[in-house]
Amino acid sequence: MAGSGVGIAFGSAPFFAAGFPLLAAAMAQNFGWTQPQVAQAATIFLLLQTVTYPICGWPLDRFGSRRFAVASIAMFAVALVLLSQVGSLMQFYLAFALIGLVSAGTNVLSYARALALWFSRKRGLALGFAASAQAVGGFLIPIFGQKIIAEHGWTAALLTLAAVELVVCLPLVAWLVKDSPAPLGLHPDGIAPAAHAGASVDDGDPGLTVGAIIGTTTFWKMAIAFALIGMSFYAIAPNVVYILTKTAGMSHAEIAKIQAVVGISVLFGRIGFGHLLDRVHAPLIGVMTVVMSACCALIYATQTAPTIILLAAVMSGFALGGETDLLPYLASRYFGTRSVSRIFGWFLFAFFLGATAGPMAFAWVSAACGSVVIPLVILAALQIIPAALFLSLGHYPTAEPAEGLAMATADSKAA
Template sequence: MATNSGLFRGWRVVAGSGIGIAFGSVVFTGGGFAQLAHAWGHEFGWTQPQLAKAATIYLLLQTVTFPVLGWLLDRWGSRKVASASIVLFTLALLALSRIGDSLNQLYAAFALIGLVSGGTNVVSYARALSLWFDRQRGLALGLAAGSQAIGAVLLPILGAKIIATAGWSAALSSLAAFELVVCLPLVALLVRDSPAPYGLLPDGAASAGPAAPAKALVIGLSRGAVLRSPTFWKLALAFAVMGLTFYAISINIVFILSKTAGLAPAEIAKIQAIAGAAVLIGRIGFGWLLDRLHAPRVGMLTLAMGAVGLALYATTTAPTLILFAALLGGAAIGGEADLMPYLASRYFGTRSLSSVFGWFLTAFFVGAAIGPIAFATIATSQNSVVLPLYLLIALHIVPMLAFVTLGRYSSVADLAAANGKVPDLENDISHSKEKDGLAHS
């Protein structure tokens, strides 16, 4: 079989996807909200539960959009949906930059961000990446999603500096300008929805025939079949707990470490940056592992690392151990986020991949919406941040049990049969992954 010479076009898709993901709304909320919340609390006298409510509103409303967004992505593709979302996110950031001393304005601005910005995140790019890659799918997803580390490192540090020198409104306006001038053009230029129109198969193999429509590479379960699968509901529950844990910590990290270790916001910003850098390690490292190990085992490893990080936050004031906890937590969430699109494609195929990923994100953000306000409420009512940290550790048993009970991946033949077609992707390009799934089941 002939192969494509030169740099495989799929890596350009990875690069464009990474640029969009690096500064999407998830990174903005996870990496920038804590610094903004501290500034708002200082200027307007708002309490931590009041501020956490803004993040909860954003998360809840973005959760509502993911199923619709998944349908749009399956219909219109990554490039168009992601580009439109970046424009809308820019406008929402500008609206947030203009709020006054009004909690209602704060909540309305975060409601707007939640409704319009879902497509700035990994969900917009997962289908395109899954069509461009098969044997290296985990690595491609990990590299693209790992770019979140860039934003997670830059947003807290640069945000804290701009807030200190020019104010929080200037920090938000600067991010909005960056979205419009840098992210939008590069996503539109680099992201392409499928290799088929270029006469290519996944991973860069040349097709034996002429260029084909993108749907030629799409096989898998229908939406209805996915929703009837016990595997789907196990994974949805696992991701809900993961979302609750991650956002309970990231939204309240300044609050937590100022209480447990007496750290100042500038010191905590550095810890956030280290955690953000660790996300990159987790994204790429766990993406590489996903191409080699049965994914549920990788999921259990990420959960174990996250639990150790939480335990360190609850028990130590030593700076070195706090940094180590941040590294563990960042790497763990990097691996956990890789799991959603990867498991969706391996168990259910690409036919409804964006929809399935959207549903998984809905589960993740239902948990995420509960986490920040629940953590802040328990911590303030009990006058302790240690108790809710231990409760989060205990919750890890739920996704652990879900991963333990998962079976083998769906084979290409199974997915093709569900799609009503004979598997014909150049002698089954996915045979090695099918064997991996059987071997590790």
């Protein structure tokens, strides 16, 4: 889990979320580019990374987390070096297109299979802790990135991050990430086979093929739910300044604090909901997250008190943290670990496909209605659909074999 955390902390997700605004501003000032021009690079990156998520699943399931993550880190570092050498707007776009194509494997996607194979009883908590490492990068990248940009320029900042990828992340991930407990003679959760006479130690590879999974209604229920969740969150997030200045009359400084609270809440939401996933039926956790999202939209639409809006921001962050934990967790619990990376990739594709539509849909409805309140109320009401889809999933198909071993061990120790 430590190796996964190192890779995720400095992956493309925290780089883009925390570093892109600073980098784009410095490069725009250097070359005289406008804000809309540099913003197009963000669109290019998001679209291409979204497309690559389902493509990454096959090599991950075929070659394992460690090798794919190491290759992705190396390619990401090379892409950062190329970005540091751009001299025109077209080169800027091409560099971000390359980053979008090669860096999906530097994020949680690469490590989901290994975590699913290593953890059964505490899989949700393991996924939550690993994903929460993004907050480390989200904190360090802007602080040190801005310092380097101010003292040495944006080229030095990019080369420094590329060096961190190659000198720190790549060797630590190669050393610490283990694809499966089986080669070490262990079962998931670190259970030694001696505790179970006659129990074989292998991956078990339980679960359906991708084709069989995509043919199930369960897969499509989840995919639709995640697409709506992605659309709902990203309908509000990029428009939050516009929303809160209109509905609550808040200043940009006040809204910046609200956004900081959202970021911190995502961290605690990932860990907290990851812990709950191991104790509560996962679809119920899904319902909890969409209810929180609905409450946030309604508060933004109707309330002006800063304290209440702050509470809504906390709920928004917690909900997003829980929803991102759900993607790999549901994929492994309902479909097994055999194709977990590919299914997780398709769920990410659905989530970010909805995310790309969210901001535009919100702007269109807001302009058509002449108000930000109506689209917020619509978003709140829309959460009924993913909630209903989660509730219709039913029980997990079967308990994974290793999970039964873990429970047996606990029983024998208690005896």
